[in-house]
Amino acid sequence: MKPVVSVIVLTYNQERTVGHAIESVLAQKCDVPFEIVVSDDCSTDATRQVCQRYADRYPDKVRLLPPAPNRGVVDNYFETLMVCEGRYIADCAGDDYWIDENRLQRQVEMLDADAEMTVVHADWVCVDAATGETLPSDAQNRNADVHAREMDGRALLTVLLQHRTPAAMHLSTALYRAEVIRGMISRDRDMVWDRDMGCEDYPVIAALLAHGRVGYMEMPVLAYRVGGDTVSSPSDMRRAAEFHARTAVATVRLARYYGVPLCYLRESLAEKMRFALSQAYHLGDRALGEEIRRVQKDNGIPVGRRYNLLQMVMRYKPVWRLVHVLHSLWSRGS
Numbered sequence: 628m629k630p631v632v633s634v635i636v637l638t639y640n641q642e643r644t645v646g647h648a649i650e651s652v653l654a655q656k657c658d659v660p661f662e663i664v665v666s667d668d669c670s671t672d673a674t675r676q677v678c679q680r681y682a683d684r685y686p687d688k689v690r691l692l693p694p695a696p697n698r699g700v701v702d703n704y705f706e707t708l709m710v711c712e713g714r715y716i717a718d719c720a721g722d723d724y725w726i727d728e729n730r731l732q733r734q735v736e737m738l739d740a741d742a743e744m745t746v747v748h749a750d751w752v753c754v755d756a757a758t759g760e761t762l763p764s765d766a767q768n769r770n771a772d773v774h775a776r777e778m779d780g781r782a783l784l785t786v787l788l789q790h791r792t793p794a795a796m797h798l799s800t801a802l803y804r805a806e807v808i809r810g811m812i813s814r815d816r817d818m819v820w821d822r823d824m825g826c827e828d829y830p831v832i833a834a835l836l837a838h839g840r841v842g843y844m845e846m847p848v849l850a851y852r853v854g855g856d857t858v859s860s861p862s863d864m865r866r867a868a869e870f871h872a873r874t875a876v877a878t879v880r881l882a883r884y885y886g887v888p889l890c891y892l893r894e895s896l897a898e899k900m901r902f903a904l905s906q907a908y909h910l911g912d913r914a915l916g917e918e919i920r921r922v923q924k925d926n927g928i929p930v931g932r933r934y935n936l937l938q939m940v941m942r943y944k945p946v947w948r949l950v951h952v953l954h955s956l957w958s959r960g961s
Contacts, residue, residue: 632661632731632802633711637703638721639668644852649681649779651724653688657731663689666707669697674721704827705729705820708808717802719849722756727848734802737842745780746803746835747842748796751849762853780836785887787832787877788896798828800849816883818949825873833881867916868906872922875899879926889927896928904934908941916941 634652638645652663665682667675675694682691692707708716715738719725727749734747753762787796791901811819819830835841862897875896882889889896900923907916920938923930930938 628660630662630713631659632657632715632717632735633713633805634661634663634731634894635704635711635716635718636663636665636721637700637707638665638670638674638678638939639697639700639703640670640674641674641721642670642673644724644876645674645721646677646681647724647824648719648721649678649689651726653681653685654728655725655731656728657735659735661688661731662710662712664692664707665689666692666703667694668699668703669695675710699822700827701822701824701827705812709806710813711805714805715802716808720799722852723799724850725735725848726752726847726850730844730848731802732770733844734842737844738802738804741840741842743840744842745807746801746831746832747844747847748798748801749844749846749858751797751800751851752847753853756852756854756891761850775797780839781885782839782905784833784885785891786891787836788882788887797849797851798832798865800825801832801835803831807835807838814847815884818881823873824877824880825870826877829874829877829889833885836887838937864906865912865915868903868910868919871899871903871906872919875903875928876922876926879928893929896926897930900930901934904930904937904941915942 636645636648636652638648641648649663649665655661663685665678675691676758678689678691682689692710698706704718715735717731717734730749734749737767738744738749754760755762783796808819808831819834821830878892878896878899879889881887882892900919903919906915907919916938920941922928
C-alpha cells in the first residue's frame with residue numbers, strides 16, 4: 628500500500644543516535660500507512676550499518692537509500708524529498724527523536740480537514756546532547772502568539788524572518804504537503820533548493836508559510852539535541868561565522884522574494900552579522916572578516932558603530948594585533 632506520509636531521516640556520522648531517531652518514528656500510532664526514508668550522507672563511522680539493520684528488520688517501513696558521495700545537508704535533504712512517496716512529509720534528524728507517539732495521526736487529521744493548510748507544526752524540548760537531560764524550556768517565549776500561528780502563514784513568515792534562527796517553527800515538529808515544496812522546486816528552485824542558503828529548513832518553512840494556512844499543536848513532539856556539532860550550531864568558530872553570514876543573506880533573499888519589508892528584519896540581520904564579525908575577529912582571520920564585510924555591504928545590513936570600528940581594525944593587521952594585546956592585558960587586570 629502506498630504511504631500517505633513519508634518521514635525523512637537524514638544522518639551523517641550519528642551511529643550513537645540514529646537508531647533512537649528511527650525507533651521514535653516507528654513507535655508512531657497512525658491509521659494511515661507511512662514510510663521512513665533514511666539517507667546516510669556517506670558517513671565514516673558505523674551509521675550506515677545501523678540504518679541497514681533497521682531497513683532489514685522493517686522492510687515494509689524503513690527504506691534506506693543507496694550509498695552516494697557526500698552531498699551536504701541541503702542536497703541530501705531535497706534529493707531524499709524527491710524520492711518520497713507520501714503526499715505529506717515529516718522529518719527527524721538523525722541526532723534528534725520524537726516524543727509523542729500520536730503526532731502523525733493528529734497532524735494528518737488536521738491537514739486532511741483543511742485543504743488550505745500547508746503545514747502543521749508543534750512545540751519541542753531541548754535535550755543536552757552530552758547528558759540527555761531536558762533543558763529549561765523557552766516555550767512561552769516561542770509561543771507568545773499562538774493565535775498568529777493558526778492564521779494565514781504570512782503572519783508567521785514575518786515572525787520567522789525576524790529571528791536569528793527559525794525559532795518560531797522547527798521543521799522536525801512539522802507535517803507538510805509535499806506538493807507545495809515540489810511545486811516551488813519546479814517553478815523557482817533556487818528559492819528552496821540552493822546550497823548558498825546554508826540550510827534546508829529555513830527556505831522550506833518560508834515557502835510553506837507563504838502558500839497557505841498554518842496549523843499548530845500546543846504540545847512538544849520533538850526532543851532536539853543541543854550542544855553537539857551540527858549544521859546550525861557548529862562547534863568550529865569559522866563554520867559558525869560562515870553559517871550566520873549565509874543565513875543572513877538567505878533571510879534577505881527570502882524577505883525580498885516573499886515581500887516582507889526589510890525594515891522589520893533590521894535588528895535580527897544585524898545580530899547575525901555582529902556574531903559573524905566577532906567570530907572572525909577572535910579567530911584573527913582577516914580573509915573571513917573581509918568576506919563578512921562584503922556580504923554585509925552587498926546586502927545593506929547595518930551593524931552599528933562599534934562593529935564598523937571593529938571592521939576597520941580588522942583591515943589593518945598591526946592595529947589588530949595591538950588591540951588584541953591591549954584587550955588581553957585589560958582582561959588579566961579585571
